[in-house]
Amino acid sequence: MKKNNPRKYLFNAMLIFIGTGIGLSILLQDTFLDLIITNTLIWHYINQAKPFIIFITLGIIFFSTLNKALRKQLFLSKAMEESRQNQVHVLEHIKKEFFFFRHTREKEFEHISVGIYEMFGYQREDFKINFRKYGFGFLYDNIFETLAKHIENIAKLPEFEYETYTSEGKKKYISVSYNYTIDNKGDLSIIEGVVRDISSIKASEQGKKEKVDMYRTLFEANNEAIVILKADKFIDCNAKISKMFEASFEEVIMHTPYSYKFSPPFQPDGRNSREKALEKIRLALSGFPQTFLWQHLKSNTQPFMVEVTLSRFTEGDENYLFGILIEMDAETKTKNELIAQKDNLRNIIFNNPFPIALFNKNGKVNNCNEAFKKLFGELNDKEITEIIQNDDFLACYVHCCNGETQSFSGEVHLTEKDEKICVYTSFIPLFNELKQADGGLVILEELSELHELKKRFSECEKGFVEILSNAREVLYKLICSSGRYEYISPSLTNVLGYTPDEFYQMNAEEIKDLLHPEDTEKSNLIIAKLIVPIPGQDVNRIIDYRIRHKDGHYCWLSDKYSVHFDQNGVPLHISGNVVDITQLKEAEETLRKYNKLAN
Incomplete structure (x- = not known):
């Protein structure tokens, strides 16, 4: 509907009214009348009638504008009423x-x-x-x-x-x-x-959408390679086609079946691929379903034979072709792949350094590699339960026979050798053609040596901790970037009364506050010199200072340390060992006083 704006109309009318008044006032000026009227008597009458001329002219314009507006309003009102009545009449029906x-x-x-x-x-x-x-x-x-x-x-x-x-x-x-x-x-x-x-x-829209979604799901999930053609071009395909041609969806769409990308120039029967494809497509579009053999090419130009079925369907006013491609040697290919997988599995088993064995659903070992025989001896078609004794191990074996993947780590008893070993074992179930559990694969890794090493390491670690705890020296490693200790030996408690964990929580300023006030400045100067790298060398120093014990008294310590730098000369960490020399310092002080008295 066109907008009828009365304000705009009123504004235009006022412009016309004011413009006309200004124009008449200019035309009736004495100077302008002198130019166009030479008769004095006429000039006089016009000059006397100026107000009337302006009033009458503006009145005519006013009534003309008003009449036009009224006629337009009446016309619009009448048209609107007729339109409304017609609309009501139509809607009632x-x-x-x-x-x-x-x-x-x-x-x-x-x-x-x-x-x-x-x-x-x-x-x-x-x-x-x-x-x-x-x-x-x-x-x-x-x-x-x-x-x-x-x-x-x-x-x-x-x-x-x-x-x-x-x-x-x-x-x-x-x-x-x-x-x-x-x-x-x-x-x-x-x-x-x-x-x-x-x-x-x-x-209707919902039903159509649901139907389209259903068909699209069936189309994509179908195990057969399916294409949709309009005339002689692919316009849609499912994922199976992409896999068959080893090409992406975009590479298939809008190409013809006889394109050099997907077909050789000539078929095995000697016919031109383009001519034969167009003939089959024309017959299918005419309503005669077609089934024929066709040689296609993969992306690597490898030829393969397929059985093609073409049938027509109509969508709207357009005819399309529905095509199904079945790779003829798919079954043979599957068998060969299965054989290859078995050969690979056999090679993996017999060439693997880990003990590996295959057992059937009855638990008897069918086959094993030399590493397995070396560990368990001659098996002679024995069951797993006869060669290994451990309840948890055998429980994993039972679960594997039921189709579950299992793993076990621990000590087992070897019945043949009457000895115990530590092993990590993986149980992998195998299935037959009906997808039923049919035995499994057991892979072992002997951890006895590793277990013994861990045991020895644990004993050594325990002894080392005892040594460090009772030592007079405190070993430490300080990270320069954070100012925090990465390691402090347990003997810290014997020297200063603090535990290593308490020192780990302290930052550089908190540790600095523990120094004796007379040693703080000396420490700052020494550290400042230490962080200046010497090309190709680490910095080694010894410094004596006093530090406050946890109970409040000060102890003298001798700190022998090294500052380690990276290749750019940036300090990485400080490592050192601290010895309590309080008694030595006290002895020196006593000797100094004695010498002074002696002198």
Whole structure:
């Protein structure tokens, strides 16, 4: 609907009115009259009649503008009323799928067509009162404000879709389109709406979508290689085709079956590939299904034979071809792959340094490698339970016979050798053609030597900890970047009363606070010199200082340490050992005092 803006019309009328007045005032100036009128008597009469000429001219323009506006308004009102009546008349006759309503500023649902009853089962007067109760509040609430926001885009409003329910509780989908009328002030005065039942359209769309999704799922999940052709070009295919041609989906689509990428120039029967393909496609499009042998090429130009079936189907007004490709030597290829897998498995077993054996569903060892024989001796078709004794080990073996992958780590007893060894074992089930558990594969790794080494290491570690705990020296490693200790030996407790964990939690400033005030500055100067790298060398120093014991007294320590740098000369860490020299310092002080008294 074209916008009828009274303000714009009034503004244009005022411009015409004022412009005409200014123009007449200029034309009737004495200077302008002297130029165009030479007769003094006429000049005098015109000069006397100036106010009347201006008044009459402006009056004519005013009434002409007003008359035009009134005639236009009357015409629009009459046309609008006729259009509304025609609309109501039409809507009354299509009441089963549509209903019409009108709102004014003063009253909601000033008019509503009988279609409300045909579509939803509500009486018109009842619906006008209880429309919110029935879930139709969206047809009136805030509708004037909503449409007012679109006042500058009145050319066409979008249709709104809603989910509603009939008086019997049946779900319906509707679309609502709005029309409106603007009053002389430029405000919305009337809103008219047309409600259309689109339930059947929605149901059709949903059904079509579900069907398309179902067919797409079947299409993609099918184990057969399937293509869709339009004329002589592939327009769709499933993943099986991509795997068959060893090409991506994009590389297949919009190519022809006889393209040099997918077919040799000539077929095994001597016929030209293009001519034979076009003949089969033409016959299939004519309604005669085709089944024939065809030689295709993989991406590496390797030829392979397929059986092709083409049949026509129609979608809309277009004819398409549905094609199924079955690789002729697929069964042979599968058998060869299976044989190759068995050979690989056999090679893995017999050439593996780990003890490996195959056992059947009865638990008897069918085959094993030399490493397994070396560990367990001659088996002579014995069962696993006869050569190894360990309840947890045998439980894993039983689970493997039931088709479960298992692993075991621990000590087992070898019945043949009457000795115990530590092993890590993996049980891998094997299955027959019916996917039933049919024995398994057992892989062992003897950990006896490793277990003994761990035991010795643990003993050594324990002894080393005892040595460090009782030593007079404190070993440490300090990380330069963080200022924190990475390692401190347990003897720290004997020397300073602190545990290593307490020192780990301290930062550089907290440790610095433990130094004797007279040694703090000396320590800063020495550390500053230490961080200056000597090319190709680490820095080694000895420093004596006093540090506060946990109980409060100061101890003298001798710190022999090295600063280690990276290849760029950046300090990495400081490692050293600290000795308590308090008694030595006290002895020196006593000797110094004695010498002083002696002198």
